[in-house]
Amino acid sequence: MSLSTHTTQSGFLLPSIHSAPPFFTQQPNLATQSILTEQWTRLILAYARYRRLFILRIEDAETTGNEWDEVLRNERINRRILPSHLSHILASMVATNVAAYEPAKQTRTVLLYWRLPEEWAEVLHNWATSTAQLNTILTFYDITDPPIESELSGIPLIGVADGEGVRIFAGGR
Template identity: 65%
Template sequence: MSLSPHTTPSGFLLPSIHSAPPFFTQQPNPATQAIVEEQWIRLLLSYARHRKLFTLRVDDSEDKGGEWDEVLRNERINRRIQSAYLSKLIAKLVEKNVAAYDPPRQTRSVLVYWRLPEEWAETLHQWADSTGQMNTILTFYEITDPPVPSPLSNVPLPLLRTAITILAKTNRAQIIAIPDGEGVRFFPSK
């Protein structure tokens, strides 16, 4: 089989390296392995952005038909990434600050930052401004599950909380205790 890009059923364009059997295994040469890891990291982040996926688990390597199956498996060459190798790639994502273990204190599941928390903070603040939510107290639920879909729809709470904390450090948001948990008030930029 020739190395060529391939479009998945979800419309994602896989790079030609995805057709190379060695891509799915750890390489013995450290220089080669570093290049392959960079390719995997780029691929995982762009796929997560394409599908709006926030969580990657070591177990996803075994989940045939799962959310990540199109990228972690290549049926055309009969290859899939093994759990141990995916675990190492997940550790690299965390090391490069493009993912964080979620929940903390375990190493089998990460929150993927296809947008960095700082970018989510800016997106959140722009959304609050464009929807007229400045100086209004909103619940986290109202932000992540709005009546009209937004770029923040389905954002995981740990990522939302991190973005709000970033905004709070620049006096553009404040976390507020409300009867049902936590809320947030946004302030205009100065």
């Protein structure tokens, strides 16, 4: 089978490396595995951004029928990533600050950072500007569940004590 890109049912374009059987296997050569881990990291983050997914679990590699099937499996070559390999990749993603274990005291579920905090701040500021929310005190609920769908809809935000909110100022970015 030749390596080729493939468009998934959701419309995401998988890179040609996704057609290579060794891509789905943890490699004994550390240099090779490092390259594959970087490629898996890019693929996971790109797919998460495309599908607006924030959470990835080891269980997603163990079960079928979930939102990660298109990436974690390749039925065309009869391959899937093993949970131990995904665990290694997630640990690397946490170590390079593109993911965080959520909740913090376990290693089976990560929150994916497919946008940098600065990018989310820009999205938040643009949303506040376009919806006339500047200089308005908002709750996290107001931001993550707005009346009109936005890029911030459903985003997991860090929670704070009850009653606290966010105020977005018009000033210097």
